[in-house]
Amino acid sequence: MPVSRPRVLLNFAELELWPAWLLAARSNATARQLARAQWLLRDKRDGRYLASLDADGRAQPIAPQTRHLATLAVPALKKALPRIHRPPSALPFHALEKRLAQLGLDADSYAHNSALARMPEPDWLQLAGFDRYRRPLWLLPSAARAWGQMQAAARQDGLVLEAISGYRSHAYQLGIFERKRARGLSVESILQVNAAPGFSEHHTGRALDISTPGAAAAEESFENTPAFAWLRQHAARFDFHLSYPRDNPHGICYEPWHWCHAPDYFTS
Numbered sequence: 001m002p003v004s005r006p007r008v009l010l011n012f013a014e015l016e017l018w019p020a021w022l023l024a025a026r027s028n029a030t031a032r033q034l035a036r037a038q039w040l041l042r043d044k045r046d047g048r049y050l051a052s053l054d055a056d057g058r059a060q061p062i063a064p065q066t067r068h069l070a071t072l073a074v075p076a077l078k079k080a081l082p083r084i085h086r087p088p089s090a091l092p093f094h095a096l097e098k099r100l101a102q103l104g105l106d107a108d109s110y111a112h113n114s115a116l117a118r119m120p121e122p123d124w125l126q127l128a129g130f131d132r133y134r135r136p137l138w139l140l141p142s143a144a145r146a147w148g149q150m151q152a153a154a155r156q157d158g159l160v161l162e163a164i165s166g167y168r169s170h171a172y173q174l175g176i177f178e179r180k181r182a183r184g185l186s187v188e189s190i191l192q193v194n195a196a197p198g199f200s201e202h203h204t205g206r207a208l209d210i211s212t213p214g215a216a217a218a219e220e221s222f223e224n225t226p227a228f229a230w231l232r233q234h235a236a237r238f239d240f241h242l243s244y245p246r247d248n249p250h251g252i253c254y255e256p257w258h259w260c261h262a263p264d265y266f267t268s
């Protein structure tokens with residue numbers, strides 16, 4: 001019996017449920033398990049898969065050490081599936097202060113100094129295709145729709161818009177900091193390039209880093225491409241806006257690649 005192919009990510013404080021069909025199996029044993037799986041329970045921090053859920057609603061741990069977590073999969077799916085019949089809502093903030101403290105930051109002072117708002121995660125996200133690296137691209141359903149329409153309009157004008165990165169969780173953002181610190185970078189230097197966990201527009205599922213084939217990812221030189229000129233002229237029609245123009249009030253460096261859909265959603 002063919003397994004259906006859900007195109008949504010169900011989001012929780014520390015875990016996610018992913019459609020199993022999106023994943024390439026890493027080993028034969030996992031391949032057999034994934035072939036029967038409909039959903040996978042995933043740790044948001046490190047992206048590790050913890051358990052699979054088959055179409056009959058049976059959960060199985062991926063590794064012996066995730067046995068206790070597999071018991072969470074069935075109740076989580078039952079609780080979260082009805083969400084996809086309504087627009088996503090913001091998840092309550094989880095461990096924001098604790099995560100910042102791990103980096104030696106205080107949430108209020110960071111918010112004040114950066115003039116950045118706390119950005120909640122949505123409780124579910126829509127598959128919006130794949131990024132340049134063939135990773136699933138997750139966005140709010142409204143942003144996913146607008147992104148598809150904007151790409152199609154650009155294509156009609158002979159241009160290809162490519163996604164570099166969409167939704168990122170708070171936990172994933174902390175993981176970026178931890179990996180960079182492990183390579184010897186200071187928190188201060190990382191903050192010049194990455195917003196602190198909980199403060200990136202990417203958490204909301206509305207922000208997109210955009211590039212075009214042949215152009216580097218997340219480089220200022222993107223502003224010299226025809227794709228960027230096209231976005232300047234047409235993106236507003238799809239309610240995509242440049243978040244960090246030159247001399248923006250947040251003191252964030254100029255990011256011609258970073259566009260946000262309907263910026264008032266969730267934060268107004």
Ligand SMILES: [Zn+2]
Binds near residue numbers: 202207209257258259
């Ligand atoms: Zn960005």
